[in-house]
Amino acid sequence: MALPGAEEGHYALALACVLALAQGVLPLWGAARRRRTLLELAPALCFAQLAALLLSFACLVISAVRDDFSVENVAANSALSKPLLYKITGVWGNHEGSILLWCLILAICGGAVAWFGRGLPLVLKARVLAILGAVSTGFQLFCLLTSDPFARVWPAPADGQGMNPLLQDPGLAFHPPVLYTGYVGFAVPFAFAVAALIEGRVDAAWGRWVRPWAVTAWCFLTLGIAMGSWWSYYVLGWGGYWFWDPVENASLIPWLTGTALVHSAIVVEKRDALRIWTVLLAIATFSFSLSGTFLVRSGILNSVHAFANDPARGLFILLLLALVIGGSLLLFAWRAPSLVSGGIFAPLSREGGLVLNNILLCALCAVVVTGTMYPPFMQILTGRTLSVGKPFFDATTIPLALPLMAAMAAGVLLPWKRGQMRPLLRRLRPAAALAFLGLIGGLATCTGIIPALCAAFAIWVIAGSVTDLALRLGLGRGHGMLKQRLPHLPRAVWGSAIAHIGAGVTVLGLTGMSQAQHRIVELGIGQSVHQGALDWTLTAIRQEKGPNYRATLADLTVSRNGREIAIMHPSRRDFTAQHQVTTDVAIRTNLLRDLYAALGESHGEGKAARHVLRLHVNPLAPWIWLGGVIMALGGALSLSDRRHRFGAPRKPGGQGAGRIARSPSGTADGTGRDPEGVAS
Amino acid sequence: MTIPSRRRLLMALPVAGAGALGLGCWKILSSMEEGGFDPRAIRTEAMRHPLPDFSLGGLPGAGEGFDTRTLSRTGEPVLVNFFASWCIPCVAEMDALRKIARFLPIWGIAYKDRPEDARRFVLRDGSPYRRIGLDPDGMTAIEWGVTGVPESFLVLPGGHIAWHASAALDARQFEEKVLPLTREAK
Numbered sequence: 001m002a003l004p005g006a007e008e009g010h011y012a013l014a015l016a017c018v019l020a021l022a023q024g025v026l027p028l029w030g031a032a033r034r035r036r037t038l039l040e041l042a043p044a045l046c047f048a049q050l051a052a053l054l055l056s057f058a059c060l061v062i063s064a065v066r067d068d069f070s071v072e073n074v075a076a077n078s079a080l081s082k083p084l085l086y087k088i089t090g091v092w093g094n095h096e097g098s099i100l101l102w103c104l105i106l107a108i109c110g111g112a113v114a115w116f117g118r119g120l121p122l123v124l125k126a127r128v129l130a131i132l133g134a135v136s137t138g139f140q141l142f143c144l145l146t147s148d149p150f151a152r153v154w155p156a157p158a159d160g161q162g163m164n165p166l167l168q169d170p171g172l173a174f175h176p177p178v179l180y181t182g183y184v185g186f187a188v189p190f191a192f193a194v195a196a197l198i199e200g201r202v203d204a205a206w207g208r209w210v211r212p213w214a215v216t217a218w219c220f221l222t223l224g225i226a227m228g229s230w231w232s233y234y235v236l237g238w239g240g241y242w243f244w245d246p247v248e249n250a251s252l253i254p255w256l257t258g259t260a261l262v263h264s265a266i267v268v269e270k271r272d273a274l275r276i277w278t279v280l281l282a283i284a285t286f287s288f289s290l291s292g293t294f295l296v297r298s299g300i301l302n303s304v305h306a307f308a309n310d311p312a313r314g315l316f317i318l319l320l321l322a323l324v325i326g327g328s329l330l331l332f333a334w335r336a337p338s339l340v341s342g343g344i345f346a347p348l349s350r351e352g353g354l355v356l357n358n359i360l361l362c363a364l365c366a367v368v369v370t371g372t373m374y375p376p377f378m379q380i381l382t383g384r385t386l387s388v389g390k391p392f393f394d395a396t397t398i399p400l401a402l403p404l405m406a407a408m409a410a411g412v413l414l415p416w417k418r419g420q421m422r423p424l425l426r427r428l429r430p431a432a433a434l435a436f437l438g439l440i441g442g443l444a445t446c447t448g449i450i451p452a453l454c455a456a457f458a459i460w461v462i463a464g465s466v467t468d469l470a471l472r473l474g475l476g477r478g479h480g481m482l483k484q485r486l487p488h489l490p491r492a493v494w495g496s497a498i499a500h501i502g503a504g505v506t507v508l509g510l511t512g513m514s515q516a517q518h519r520i521v522e523l524g525i526g527q528s529v530h531q532g533a534l535d536w537t538l539t540a541i542r543q544e545k546g547p548n549y550r551a552t553l554a555d556l557t558v559s560r561n562g563r564e565i566a567i568m569h570p571s572r573r574d575f576t577a578q579h580q581v582t583t584d585v586a587i588r589t590n591l592l593r594d595l596y597a598a599l600g601e602s603h604g605e606g607k608a609a610r611h612v613l614r615l616h617v618n619p620l621a622p623w624i625w626l627g628g629v630i631m632a633l634g635g636a637l638s639l640s641d642r643r644h645r646f647g648a649p650r651k652p653g654g655q656g657a658g659r660i661a662r663s664p665s666g667t668a669d670g671t672g673r674d675p676e677g678v679a680s
Numbered sequence: 681m682t683i684p685s686r687r688r689l690l691m692a693l694p695v696a697g698a699g700a701l702g703l704g705c706w707k708i709l710s711s712m713e714e715g716g717f718d719p720r721a722i723r724t725e726a727m728r729h730p731l732p733d734f735s736l737g738g739l740p741g742a743g744e745g746f747d748t749r750t751l752s753r754t755g756e757p758v759l760v761n762f763f764a765s766w767c768i769p770c771v772a773e774m775d776a777l778r779k780i781a782r783f784l785p786i787w788g789i790a791y792k793d794r795p796e797d798a799r800r801f802v803l804r805d806g807s808p809y810r811r812i813g814l815d816p817d818g819m820t821a822i823e824w825g826v827t828g829v830p831e832s833f834l835v836l837p838g839g840h841i842a843w844h845a846s847a848a849l850d851a852r853q854f855e856e857k858v859l860p861l862t863r864e865a866k
Contacts, residue, residue, distance in 0.1 A: 280694060287698070295705065314709045322702050329695035336691045337683040373701070380708050601817070 006071045009059025010150040013100070016052035016107070017140040019045055023110075023133025027126035031198075039126040043114035046129050049136065050107040057091075057104050060149055064091050070156035073097060073149045079162035081548040089173035090163045095297060096149035098176060102293070103140050105177070105184040106132065113188055113213075120209060127195035128188070135187060138320045146313045165549065165575040165582045171231040179224030179251060183289040185217025186258060189265075190286035193279045194328050197335040202275040207268030210282065212639055214265055218258045219635035225251050226628030234585050239518050239596055239616045241624060244393050249372040250292025256365040257285040260358045262635075267351050271416060273343040274355070276336050281358075283332060287325040288365075294321060346418040353411025360404040367396045398450060405457040405507065408500055409464025413471075427471065431463035446515050454511040462504035465497040495638025499631045506627025512593075512620025520600070522610045532617030534595070535559045541602070541611060549573040554599045554611060556586070570599040570613070594618040731839040732823035736789065736813025742799050743812035746787060752839025757862040759786045760833045761809070761849075762821055764793045765801035767829045773848035777808040780854050784862060785810040791829050792818045834858055 023045035030038025060073070064087050069075040077094045078087055086093075092101040110132040117125050143149070166172075192210045196202045228251065233241040242248060261281040267274045294317040345351040371388045413427045438459035442452030472489055474481035517532045528537035540555040553571040557564055568586035575582065588595040600612030731748050738745030751758065761777065763770040777786055788809035790798040795814060802809060815821055824833065827846055834843035842861050845853065 276691075284694070314712070315706075318702065318706055318709060325698055326695065326702065329698050333688075333692040333695045337687045373704075376708055377704055380704065380711065 003062050003066070004055070004059045005068065006059065006063055006150040006152060009056045009063070010148070012052045012056035012059065013140060013144060013150070016049050016056060016103075017137060017144060019049040019052060020107075020133045020136035020140055023049055024130050024137050025134075027130040027133075031123050031127055031130075036122075039122050042126040042129040042133075045133065046107075046110045046114040049133070050111040053100075053104045053107045053140075057100055060097060060100060061088055061091050063150075064088065067160070068156075069158070069160050070152050070154065071149075072151045072153040075153055075157050075160045077160065077163050079160040079548070082160075082163060082168070083547055085170070085173065086163060086168050090167070092176050092180075093163060093167045093173075096143070096147045098180070099139070099143045099147050100149050101177065102180055102184060103136060103143055105180050106136050106139065106187055109184055109188050110136065113191075117209075124192075124195055124199065124209075127198055128191040131191040131194045132187060135191075135324055138323065142316055142320060146316050162548070162575070165573065165580050166235060169231065169235055171227060172235070175224060175227040175231060178220055178227060180293075182217055182219075182221025182224045182258075183251075183254065183293055185213065185220055186254060186261075186282075186286040186289050188213035188217070189261065189282040190328070193282035194331060196279060197328075197331050200335055200338065202268070202279055202339055204269055204272045207265050207270075207272075207275075207278065210278075211262070211265040211269055214258065214261050214282070214285075215635050215639055218255075218262050219632040219639070221251065221255050221258060222628055222632045222635070225255060226625045226632075229628075230625045233621070234587055235582070239516070239598070239614065239618070241513065241621075244371070244388075244390055246372050247292075247296050249368050250288075250296055253292060253365055253368050253372070254285050254288040256361050256368065257281055257288055260361040260365075261285050263354050263361075264358050267354050271343045271345065271351055273345060273351060274358075276339050277358070279336065279339075280332060283325075283328045287321075287328070288369075290321055290324060343417075345416070348414065348419045348421065348424075350411060350414045350416045350419070352419075353407055353414050356407045357404065357411060360400055360407065364397060364400045364404070367400065368393070371396070398454070401507075402453060402457055405461050405504075408461045408503070409467075412464060412468045412496070412500065427467060428464065431460050431467055434463040435460035442511070446511070451511045451514050454507055454514075458504040458507035458511065460504075461507070462501050465500040465504070469493070469497050490641055492638040492641040495634045495636070495641065497634070498637060499634025502627045502630030502632075502634055504627070505623050505630055509620045509623030509625075509627055513618055513624065516616055516618040516621070518596075518614065518616040520612065520614050522603075522612050524608070524610050529615070531615050533560065534565070534617065535562075536597070536613075536615055538611065538613065541609070544571075546573065549575045551584070552599065552602070554597075554613070556597055556613070558588070558595055566595060568595065568597050570597040572599050589622050591622055592620065594621040596621075731835065731841065732820075734820040734823055736815055736820060739790065739795055739799055739802070739812040739814055742802050742807055743788070743809050745813040746811050748839070751787070751835060752837075754785075755837055757784060757837065757842075758835045759784050759858070760789065760824075760835055761786055762789045762791045762815075762824070762826050762829050762831045763801075764791045764829045765797040766793070769848045770801075770830045773830050773850075774805065774808065776848070776850050776854065778806060779851055780849065780858075781808040781810075783854075783859065787811045787813070789813045789815050789820065791815050791821050791826070834861055836861075 023042060026038050026045070027042040030036070030041070060071075063071045064074050064078055065084070067074070067078065067080055067087075069078075073094065073096050077090055077097075082090065091097045110129060113125070113128055113132065117128070120128075189210050192206065192213070196206055225248075228248070229241045232243065233239075261278065264274050264278045264281055268278045297313065297317065343351075371392055374388055409431050410424065410428060413424060435456045439452055439456035442455035443449070446452050446455070469489075470476070472493060473485050519529075519531050521529045521531070521536075523529060523538040525538055525540060528535050530536075535558070537557045537559070538554060539557050542553045542555070544551040544553055551571045551573045553569050556568045556570065558566040558568060566588040568588055570586040571584040573582045573584055574580075583598045583600070586597045594616070596616035596618055598614040600614060602609055602611045604610055731752055733748050735747035736745045751760070759780065763773070780786060786808050788802070788811070790802075790812060793801075793814070793816070798812070798814065802812065813820070824831075830848050832845045832849055833841050836842045843858060845857075849858075
């Protein structure tokens with residue numbers, strides 16, 4: 001046998017675990033004993049661990065592609081008839097494989113720190129890598145001891161049991177790796193935070209090192225959540241995009257604290273303030289990522305995202321979480337009080353805005369955590385079952401999200417350190433005017449005041465970001481000014497403005513979706529129904545055969561005032577191997593609204609047959625995910641800023657540890673406001 | 681430099697909070713192992729309520745059907761079990777059901793199943809069911825609040841649901857949870 005199989009994969013995983021242990025212990029020891037050789041060993045161990053894990057993961061992929069059903073994991077999740085793409089992506093579509101992917105991504109993050117962090121001080125880098133190694137050890141042990149993806153089964157079955165057909169979808173195939181990269185990426189800021197606590201020093205330079213990692217992880221998490229939500233919109237066929245399911249909340253919680261982290265790290269970097277808070281956020285974000293991914297697998301939280309629930313596995317996870325989270329928070333309780341707080345600022349300032357942003361984001365996070373953990377905790381305390389759903393989250397998150405959006409537009413228009421009310425109000429005038437128009441438009445088209453308010457605030461956020469860009473570019477002050485400033489405007493400024501615009505676009509999408517009209521109808525062939533100012537006619541029902549399913553397709557003609565605007569083909573797929581039926585939703589979008597149709601059950605025979613159809617008209621629906629992509633693009637753009645590049649050499653002279661260069665000319669480095677109109 | 685104790689206390693808050701959460705999770709996990717906590721247990725309020733209205737046709741050759749009236753007029757407790765031939769946990773549950781059938785009559789409801797599939801499934805190793813109703817479109821299951829198969833309900837004489845499990849039954853669960861309730865009813 002030429003290709004490596006399951007045993008080689010198992011061996012490589014064990015090897016990676018040992019290497020990770022060495023990576024977790026030796027550099028820390030070296031840092032305590034001042035042994036330079038041990039410190040320099042850290043990157044090498046990191047790359048070795050990564051290589052071993054890559055081999056291990058490759059072995060699992062090879063087993064899956066070769067249909068080696070003697071591997072239990074492959075037999076349970078794959079089948080001969082499964083298309084090749086899903087044989088590969090199915091590797092991480094189950095518990096064992098996804099844990100291995102999780103470990104692999106953690107190792108890749110470590111490798112990235114070792115590779116791009118060549119400009120970092122030797123001791124700090126060694127400590128960061130050591131902490132990543134220690135976390136890796138724990139999770140690779142978990143993989144080896146409780147969820148071995150390489151276990152053999154004998155006798156080997158002739159064919160596998162196949163994968164859940166709902167997961168056989170390109171959107172979902174790439175959703176886990178992206179989402180996991182987001183989750184795991186926050187391990188790097190976490191490691192930086194713990195290393196800083198061990199060292200007892202947090203300064204502006206630390207903020208500058210942490211931020212690109214936090215932004216990278218945040219971009220991936222944003223994309224991952226958007227992909228997951230999009231998948232549930234077009235695969236599940238319920239017409240919804242977010243169900244406040246524990247697993248969805250588990251991704252939203254670290255996103256909220258991660259967003260807070262990305263913002264508070266700016267304050268550390270630029271103004272050397274909020275240091276302790278940022279360290280805590282870095283720890284909290286990764287802790288929530290860990291708890292989310294792993295609590296779901298322990299079976300504590302009831303969710304539609306079924307992973308095999310196993311209390312024994314849950315206990316191991318809990319122990320691991322206690323070590324990682326409890327350990328880091330204990331360290332925080334011990335060391336953080338001795339960190340000195342940094343720069344001071346007035347409440348009305350950029351920092352003040354960012355503090356407000358942090359408070360609101362953390363309050364939102366607390367609300368979501370409460371809503372998610374309340375049912376199991378109530379059940380254990382009082383023995384009563386209850387469920388917390390959309391009404392609770394609507395009632396609690398909207399009142400927090402509205403002021404957050406209000407602050408978003410004002411914050412970007414404020415200068416650092418101290419702002420003044422009058423210039424701020426003058427700058428906000430165009431945004432306020434547009435938001436007012438939005439409010440009127442919203443009141444005219446939406447039912448209820450809250451959607452109209454949401455729309456107004458979304459427009460306010462977008463307009464505020466555009467105003468910020470316009471002011472920085474000196475628009476309206478002559479062509480010469482624009483020509484002079486355009487090439488020098490830092491990409492970070494573009495990035496943050498674009499990310500804020502993305503957030504506004506998403507909120508507009510959410511608002512539009514809240515106005516969606518839907519109806520469940522029963523139609524015979526040739527019959528039509530009037531829904532959302534359109535006529536929907538069922539013209540035919542056809543049968544088709546797919547690679548591993550039988551499909552029933554409907555031909556649905558949509559017309560407005562007798563003029564045909566779309567022919568849609570919603571279908572139902574019967575996966576014979578799994579006895580599962582999935583709906584294949586038909587969506588026709590013009591970017592301003594989605595026509596959405598799903599085919600349900602059919603009753604009766606022959607000409608009397610009637611077919612259940614679910615018809616939606618979803619205004620602005622694509623904007624929800626479009627906004628997510630724009631946010632991630634904004635983050636990526638700010639990453640490409642030269643000053644944030646991981647390996648960027650420090651400026652000679654200026655930014656030593658513990659000090660920050662306060663450029664008096666502001667705009668040159670994009671940190672301050674343009675001098676006019678601001679007394680600074 | 682001395683650090684004020686208020687500051688120390690403040691910084692210890694996160695670890696205290698995480699500790700409390702962790703303790704709660706540990707308690708949930710350990711009671712899950714003992715079977716005292718079921719994250720999927722839903723709608724316990726539906727218990728001790730009158731039976732929903734339904735009427736199911738039987739499965740010829742395997743058992744006759746039943747409706748609300750027949751079920752509420754039995755003189756003894758009945759275990760109502762929703763199953764389907766396409767459901768893997770139901771296969772695993774069959775052994776336990778055959779043992780339970782010696783102590784307690786079990787009435788089955790075939791959920792979204794074709795009659796011939798259901799018949800083959802039930803008769804393969806001996807049917808544990810005294811009666812079998814067919815619920816091809818799953819409407820009765822909705823009335824009962826079933827979220828998936830297998831699911832079991834203990835119905836006491838007079839038509840009250842006294843106990844409900846939204847997972848496969850095993851012998852231990854039956855002895856600890858169901859048997860005491862049936863003795864009480866007798």
